[in-house]
Amino acid sequence: MTDTPSQRAHTLRQAPPAVVVEGARKAFRLPHQRYSTLKERALHPFAASTYDTLRVIDDVSFQVQTGEFFGVVGRNGSGKSTLLKCLAGIYAVDDGRVDIHGRVSPFIELGVGFNPDLTARDNVLINAIMLGLSRKEARRRFDAIIDFAELHDFIDLKLKNYSSGMSVRLGFSVAIQVDAEVILIDEVLAVGDAAFQRKCFDEFERMRAEGSTILFVTHDMGAVERFCDRAMLIEKGQLTDIGAPDEISRRYSEVNFGHVSAPDPRDEQMGVQARVRSLWLEGPSGDRAVALQQGERCRAHIDVEFLDTVAHPAISVAFRNEVRHTIFLASTMTHGPLGIFHAGDRISVHLSFENWLAPSRYSLTPVITVWDPDERVIDKKSDIASVIVEGAVVTGGVVDMPTELEIDG
């Protein structure tokens, strides 16, 4: 701590990577039937040998430089938390190498081991020792911890009388007092109110300014883009991408929302006269896109095949938001009749529009209808595609049509 800034910069350049992971693998065995008692063991002496191996981390290699704020993103169950636990020394890797230079402080859960029947004072001391401070150090830093948590008036109150927000604050205040060179954060920031989250990130920024390395596991792409220097994407235990945070954030959105979901069985009677063969959206460059910027011109591409003679069909795409409201129907209806098609005809329909949908995720459902004499749906494929609309401002409306401002007076 006595180093001058230039010395510190020098040591940072000279410093080895803070975290080196090479070919790490971790698998959990999932027995088909769990024999967890001796009796069952004795009754089924050979049966327990069948199990599935779940590869949670599969050959992951990466390095984090000293002083970096590094994001790890992935869907639920992608293995990112297990990876963090391997780094934290809670799980052992099956294979490969994990090297960490520096004292590690895992923020995997705040206030681990807090006992509701003890006072805040006791809990702070116990928690600090568990996180790696000596008894002496823990006592010396006690005031600083209480200062940060702003809980002076409550130190001799039993923890069971604390609100959950208060105990989270207390837990966080203890955790940051452990001088760690490598900090592992696992979505602890999902708890607490916005002001508290702000405070947490300020604190992490301060730690990084002091030369700590931070590994941050999250779903929150906003936080990744705001704070991380680099990020990596894990999918099914494998590292799929590593790079700049905005790039990874985009890839994450694709992986997460770009999948085509299974067809709805109710749609089976559909598709006799005509069927939708595929549907996708194209961005302004004309490439297929799963994420669109708000305000961009884009185009829905629908391939349709006719199996019978169909007169004047209407081909539409319904955009539904996350609460399943149809926000927008892009349709040929508004462009007049399309004509008569015969069995074997294949057409591609393009519907261009300016995208003023509110930033959110939308699912896309193509529909073919005919008018003979009532409106009748002849093919519909529910939610076969989806798109994310990205935008800077969330207004709360479902569409954000461009406005022009004039102020008189």
Add this chain to the structure above:
Amino acid sequence: MSAPTVTSYSEPSAIGGDVRRFVALTVTLAVTDFKLRFFGSALGYVWTLMRPLLLFSVLYFVFTEVVRFGAEVEHYPVYLLASIVLFTFFSETTSRGVTSLVERENLLRKVRFPRLAIPLAVALHALFNLCLNLIVVFVFVLASGIEPRLSWLELVPLIALLVMLSTGVTMLLSALYVRYRDMQPIWEVALQMLFYASPVIYVVATLPDNIEREAMASPIAAILTQMRHALIDPSAPTAAEAIGGGARLLIPLFVVVGLFVLGAWVFSREAPRIAEHL
């Protein structure tokens, strides 16, 4: 900060690289548990004392008033109390130790933690209780007119052996319990059997000679017998006399060391994987 600037990664283990941290953790866990017992209830410490005392009262009544058993044993009530207190230490450590790892699941899965601190903290907690209970034993000893002697100091190595035995068994059982959850009921029954198989309510000398020697192979029997000689009645046989020669004392000693080594080996073998088997 005096903390090491560069530490290298290590997988979860029984003790971990930092012995000071290990000791601090063990002591903290034990003291916390002790405090919770102490202050958590209205009568606090009285409860820790009540269990052996109540057991003592019942057994004392049965064996002196009903079956008239203790008459030929000098200071039988004192022996009964002392042996109950020592056996309580063993049964408390091991029975709470069995489930200790599973009960501390939240710690094991959330923080980097030397695994052995958990069962050792249980043993340490029981040791605090033992020390408090021994005060009562000494009150009884003095009240029944036994003169203080230098040989009372023998209690220190005897208790050390008992601690070693209890810790060894606890390490073994707690690691096994993570995999085999029926360890706990099995051990409950085993403790009951051990209670009656050990000379707690009787003394080894009252057994027929041929059984006496075999019974003394149990380290608990050896410790209690030697305790009787050293603390209560100098005319009572020593452990060496009861087993038939000092060389034979190596048998119970071997059991203690053997169980300790086995326990430590099993525990350290299981330690890296405990968190995922929970």
